[in-house]
Amino acid sequence: MSRFEINLMLLAGIAITCCAALPFMTEGFYLTLAVNIALYIALCTAWTLFSGPTHLVSLATAAFFGIGIYATAIGIEYLPFPLAILCGGLAGALFAAAVGAMTLRLSGVYFVIFTLGLAELARQIVTYLQTKIFGSIGLFVLTDHTEGDLFYYLLALIVAIFVTGWLIGRSRLGFAMRVIGNDELVAKHFGIEVARSKIILFVISGGFIAMAGAIMAPRYAYVEPASAFNATMSFMVVIMALLGGTRRLWGPLVGVVPFTIVTDFISANFPEHINIMIGLAFLLIVYLLKDGVSGLIDKAMRTRRGTRLQGAKS
Amino acid sequence: MTTPILQIDYLRKEFGGLVAVNDVSFAVAEGELLGLIGPNGSGKTTTMNLISGAMPATAGTIRLDGQSISELTAAAISRAGVARTFQLVRILPEMSAIENVIAGGVYSRANRWGPEAETRARELLARVGLEERSELALSAMTYIDQKRVELARALAADPRLLLLDEWLAGLNPTELQMAIGLIRSIHDEGMTIIMVEHVMDAIRSLCDRCVVMSSGTKIGEGATADVLSDPHVMAAYLGEE
């Protein structure tokens, strides 16, 4: 382990401790905002596990998230909350496996198009099933979990996602993904099962996203398809993750915090302008921030190290 | 002769109406260094692509150690023991030289990972003369060094059969002598090699035997000296120029 990594882990430890103390110090608006930030950190980091190395823009986030919400909504009557969350993760993973098996063997465009309408598809099917078969459109999720509780669950999920991401980065699979990201043809010619590797990562990522949905279910109290499968969420995740940068595990973090705050502000004050903001954010990323903010940080650090080396030489 | 390591029978590849490889058959014995030569556009690289599984054949069979590999994917063929370099160098630009070489062995026949993979990669980089530059990003390397990395990466797969697709193209005379020496030493250790090549001096000094292709068809096969003095073969080359 390099010195840099040790420092990073120390920093992460301190950050987690500080975060864990948060619910004791604040409540109401700031706690809700903190939960939102934690939620998007979890979602964006999980999204990046797959979309970072493969460069495939997944818009399936809202579908996985909704599946997680429904897992809790249905499961909470029979299971303790943590088990319901795990079931949500499992359901999301299975769904991801099915979607991945159909689309990830083909060119990337098919995958993007398929995920584009996935949340809407899930919404239509669940609405149909609920109205025609169960006779009611919504489900009550009655738990005594407070926002503070949800915050701790999300924090635990974030730690799990980071540890998983770090382990993947050191594993054969992670190495294979880097090779695939560099040159898919070379990867195939050196024994890497490209489609299978992508599907495995998609399953892991989808499972975590569904778990985040399962954790957030109590906040909804009454779950209906239109609120559970909210397609805008998929786009928000893409923007925040890319804004932060997907080349590093911690990259999305940098994008989530400011963007959640800005979004919160705009949707509170100018709700009509939220789509314009999303549109401008996409254009900003493509034209000005190709590697995200973390890419800029990396570049700045490289330049600084470069000048320091030159300085030492002269 | 024992079972050849590679046996190709009536191999055929059509692109739309164009026949790129027209019922070609040949075999490669264990430890042999076979030259695959012919004018540009004669189907040599397509043949290499069919062997390595980069594209499926229209018809015909390819057998490695007696087992058919014609239906396998490139990944499965790699695990069966075929490794290659590419006509236009294909490196992993965002990874270092040593990572490029490690990549050759992780999932292929070598199936090597961890410190063992790194040790082997360092040996191979030293072998192609790049031990000093192992941490360099590939995008920062010269074309020649990238080619060396590609060879080291193919060797890291512990192949039964090594395919070199114009690996010598673009080298200056000094580099060429060194490169020929390198290929010879790999061959001397018992590696079976097929090389597609235009550098005739290299073919003469390295290859035991040659297969000549022209317009997708095999027009000659035999000991290198005989093949190169065959009037048909000369006509094929001169006709092109």
Place this chain on the structure above:
Amino acid sequence: MTILVTGILLGGTYALIALGLTLQYGVARIMNLSNGETLVAACFSAWLLFTTTGINPLWGLLIIAPLGFVANGAIYLGLLRPLVRRATSQGMLEVDSILATFGLLFLFEGLMHLGFGGAYFNYQFLAVPFKFLGGSYALNRITAFGAAAAIALALYLFLYKTRMGTAVRAVAVDPEAARLVAIDVGLIAAFAFGLGGAITACGGVLLSTFYTFNASMGAVFTMKALIIVIMGGVGDVRGAVIAALILGVMETLVASLIDPGLTLAATYGLFVLILLFRPQGLFGGAAG
């Protein structure tokens, strides 16, 4: 029978929208995810022309199609060509153009939402029944189908019978080779992108004569158009038309026999079948 005819009539308009997209993707090689916004903008323009000045939407085509051409051409030259120029690989261009056109999708959707709100719009144009093959159909649907067929035919003749059309097809098949025979690939790509926008705009105008529309339906239509394009085979005019008719019939079937809320599910069902069995498109050769 009624379902079949209604489906085919709907499919005619879908075909135009998809033809627009397939021109943009097949020739300019940009996956334009904001294609549906051109459609919605055309719907609103036709509505504005009809309700304020009383201009018949069929005449409105003559105004709106050129606007679609200019707007899309300008988007290509101003925003997308820089991406084409900086891309070092097809994969990189794909990701960039997907993100950029997402941006345009949201931007235009947001602007139209600001202008027209989220309400549904429609207007009365030729809303009279027409007896045909033992069924009764709205005359505006039949007119829209006829106009769509005429425009598609004109496009076909342009692509296959004129010099410029041949150049467009050459770029679609192989940009490098086209460059070698002195075709200005950049210009043709911009032209095809504009033309695709114009065709999609025509589809929007015709759609508005019989369909209730709102500011935020663009994405769903982009999705449908994409699936039609894939089903028909990218850049394949004939395939897109047939795929559009299949989708139109399929949607009408599901909506009238099972549940109108499941039309997207029907679209997806078709998409999944295509992905599993014919990813190269209905009439494509070997899988690419």
